[in-house]
Amino acid sequence: MNADAYERGLQIRREVLGDEYVDAALERATSSPFGTEWQRFVTEHCWDAVWGDEALPRATRSLITVAMLAVLGRTHELAAHIRGAQRNGCTRDEVRAVLIQAATYGGAPAGVEGFRVANEVWEQ
Amino acid sequence: MNADAYERGLQIRREVLGDEYVDAALERATSSPFGTEWQRFVTEHCWDAVWGDEALPRATRSLITVAMLAVLGRTHELAAHIRGAQRNGCTRDEVRAVLIQAATYGGAPAGVEGFRVANEVWEQ
Amino acid sequence: MNADAYERGLQIRREVLGDEYVDAALERATSSPFGTEWQRFVTEHCWDAVWGDEALPRATRSLITVAMLAVLGRTHELAAHIRGAQRNGCTRDEVRAVLIQAATYGGAPAGVEGFRVANEVWEQ
Amino acid sequence: MNADAYERGLQIRREVLGDEYVDAALERATSSPFGTEWQRFVTEHCWDAVWGDEALPRATRSLITVAMLAVLGRTHELAAHIRGAQRNGCTRDEVRAVLIQAATYGGAPAGVEGFRVANEVWEQ
Amino acid sequence: MNADAYERGLQIRREVLGDEYVDAALERATSSPFGTEWQRFVTEHCWDAVWGDEALPRATRSLITVAMLAVLGRTHELAAHIRGAQRNGCTRDEVRAVLIQAATYGGAPAGVEGFRVANEVWEQ
Amino acid sequence: MNADAYERGLQIRREVLGDEYVDAALERATSSPFGTEWQRFVTEHCWDAVWGDEALPRATRSLITVAMLAVLGRTHELAAHIRGAQRNGCTRDEVRAVLIQAATYGGAPAGVEGFRVANEVWEQ
Numbered sequence: 001m002n003a004d005a006y007e008r009g010l011q012i013r014r015e016v017l018g019d020e021y022v023d024a025a026l027e028r029a030t031s032s033p034f035g036t037e038w039q040r041f042v043t044e045h046c047w048d049a050v051w052g053d054e055a056l057p058r059a060t061r062s063l064i065t066v067a068m069l070a071v072l073g074r075t076h077e078l079a080a081h082i083r084g085a086q087r088n089g090c091t092r093d094e095v096r097a098v099l100i101q102a103a104t105y106g107g108a109p110a111g112v113e114g115f116r117v118a119n120e121v122w123e124q
Numbered sequence: 125m126n127a128d129a130y131e132r133g134l135q136i137r138r139e140v141l142g143d144e145y146v147d148a149a150l151e152r153a154t155s156s157p158f159g160t161e162w163q164r165f166v167t168e169h170c171w172d173a174v175w176g177d178e179a180l181p182r183a184t185r186s187l188i189t190v191a192m193l194a195v196l197g198r199t200h201e202l203a204a205h206i207r208g209a210q211r212n213g214c215t216r217d218e219v220r221a222v223l224i225q226a227a228t229y230g231g232a233p234a235g236v237e238g239f240r241v242a243n244e245v246w247e248q
Numbered sequence: 249m250n251a252d253a254y255e256r257g258l259q260i261r262r263e264v265l266g267d268e269y270v271d272a273a274l275e276r277a278t279s280s281p282f283g284t285e286w287q288r289f290v291t292e293h294c295w296d297a298v299w300g301d302e303a304l305p306r307a308t309r310s311l312i313t314v315a316m317l318a319v320l321g322r323t324h325e326l327a328a329h330i331r332g333a334q335r336n337g338c339t340r341d342e343v344r345a346v347l348i349q350a351a352t353y354g355g356a357p358a359g360v361e362g363f364r365v366a367n368e369v370w371e372q
Numbered sequence: 373m374n375a376d377a378y379e380r381g382l383q384i385r386r387e388v389l390g391d392e393y394v395d396a397a398l399e400r401a402t403s404s405p406f407g408t409e410w411q412r413f414v415t416e417h418c419w420d421a422v423w424g425d426e427a428l429p430r431a432t433r434s435l436i437t438v439a440m441l442a443v444l445g446r447t448h449e450l451a452a453h454i455r456g457a458q459r460n461g462c463t464r465d466e467v468r469a470v471l472i473q474a475a476t477y478g479g480a481p482a483g484v485e486g487f488r489v490a491n492e493v494w495e496q
Numbered sequence: 497m498n499a500d501a502y503e504r505g506l507q508i509r510r511e512v513l514g515d516e517y518v519d520a521a522l523e524r525a526t527s528s529p530f531g532t533e534w535q536r537f538v539t540e541h542c543w544d545a546v547w548g549d550e551a552l553p554r555a556t557r558s559l560i561t562v563a564m565l566a567v568l569g570r571t572h573e574l575a576a577h578i579r580g581a582q583r584n585g586c587t588r589d590e591v592r593a594v595l596i597q598a599a600t601y602g603g604a605p606a607g608v609e610g611f612r613v614a615n616e617v618w619e620q
Numbered sequence: 621m622n623a624d625a626y627e628r629g630l631q632i633r634r635e636v637l638g639d640e641y642v643d644a645a646l647e648r649a650t651s652s653p654f655g656t657e658w659q660r661f662v663t664e665h666c667w668d669a670v671w672g673d674e675a676l677p678r679a680t681r682s683l684i685t686v687a688m689l690a691v692l693g694r695t696h697e698l699a700a701h702i703r704g705a706q707r708n709g710c711t712r713d714e715v716r717a718v719l720i721q722a723a724t725y726g727g728a729p730a731g732v733e734g735f736r737v738a739n740e741v742w743e744q
Contacts, residue, residue, distance in 0.1 A: 033494035038487040046480045050600045055593035067560045068601045074481035097551035104546045105564045107355040108170045109198035115162040122157035174352045179345035188315045192353045221303035228298045229316045231727040232418045233446035239410040246405035281742035286735040294728045322729035356542045357570035363534040370529035422724045427717035439684045440691050440725045469675035476670045477688045479603040604666045605694035611658040618653035
């Protein structure tokens, strides 16, 4: 494990998904059989290695992530990243546009699921 | 937006999925942040453009839709379209046959999910 | 292995995909490291167990198969089954309709691939 | 249907998933519209034809199944087969390793879902 | 069919993918059994309805499309849209970043394929 | 970038896929627009972080990888990893068994593709 990558990744993850969400994930992890190792892996290999690369603005990364999660049918993760898109400053109109695009390239059911989740997130 | 396409699509959608289901979807849409735009999009681009084409009987379209949703793992949509298959006159035996076919071409888990959903729909 | 299931499955497979195609597949299998076992498996578990069930007409099964292969992105198999659809009496218009439906439920790239393959098959 | 294959498959399924799980599935099947036919199909074509082949140890089959279900996003089935992996003697460390591998080859969301399910199973 | 939507969509498609590419596609379509209907469908329902919505800049749409096609494994389409990303002004660095992101969320093989295609496009 | 992780990962990759294959990949990378960055990423985040974890024997990792690539439809990568399975000591019978399992859990087309590729690799 690479401790620096973990710390950098954790900081980015907090900025994108929010302290409340990340604290809850880490706390669950502490008391769960597999939690800590996965938290370390995803923080280092996903949050640091991907989100830490500044070639793309975070708002654009959020829209790209939302599109991929919608077409892959990963509904739970999608909710967290639509919230992340909001935190990164994406507008309602941009989220609408990206979900319509996902429905067209990944199929109408990606839109049905995507908008169901987006409605829930936006209403909070 | 194309108002004629929307009206035609809405009529077909009502015939396939039932007034109760469609009214509920439209009502939820009215009060939700993204709802109306997506309802318009899917009604125009999916219900009118696809289901409005009479090259295939609706019962056949229903079976095809059930098969695709099963192999894509889109469980929520699958329930609505198994109900639609019933409304379009597909028999229990045809739905069984299409889900076995989906399990063979899309993998056994598509069958497990598909039959779980079909059992729930058929029991209502 | 179940010899009866194999023989029944082989007969159906010949009727759907044509003797020429099946003979070529079996001949390749004879001289290839893994071929025979897979030919036996797929003939017994797919052609007999699925296509041998007469709850659906073969033309309908063909359309359903074409739709699933298109949304799953299984391009090689798709060509064989569009040919099978032709042999089972599906019209050009029905194949067009099912590929448009696949493009809508499985995403536009499923349509791009599907029509590329369908054009090649139909031109032969 | 092949009665011998069904009986052999049922025995293996009981050994892998446990009597309690299989009895519950069969009981639900008895009283459900589609249940029995699917139970027969999956027991014969999946449990006998695949798991009955002794070319791979059952613990290895379990790890392979867990990996495939994780990347395919088949969460319900995944829980049953992580339990099966435990019953077949896979260690916590092996399950962790296979889910990290699935997250790398099938995408990080496969890891998020996979570890969520694995934590639930292991805590029981 | 909606002639206005087709004309608008065709114009956008030309701007994104280039006249050479679009002319070739239309010419192939004219002489192919299914071509014209699909060209009309995809131009109207994808290029006009999605790309015609100005809520997202075209460069951002390109990056989102590249990400989705990479995780969906739609390699042929991916090449056209990496070319489109270039035409829409995306830099090499942005394309690199989006493919690394796709590899992380959709699995390493999405990166292998994505970079193979991107290398070919960029060398031209 | 983490130079140690890269060196460790490169060593493992050479052992699994063979010097010839890896040298060719690195050489292509040197002269291609995106190559070096991706080679570094995949070597560090996939070969070191996943394959470097000794919780699973390499032969088991190979079978798991083959299964995942088959169900994901990643045919190019599949060829490299069936070769890797051979190098890691997997027998023809084990590869057959894992592809049959992939065909059952991921759909028959995963088997068709998988055995086509496996035949080519084994004949070399």
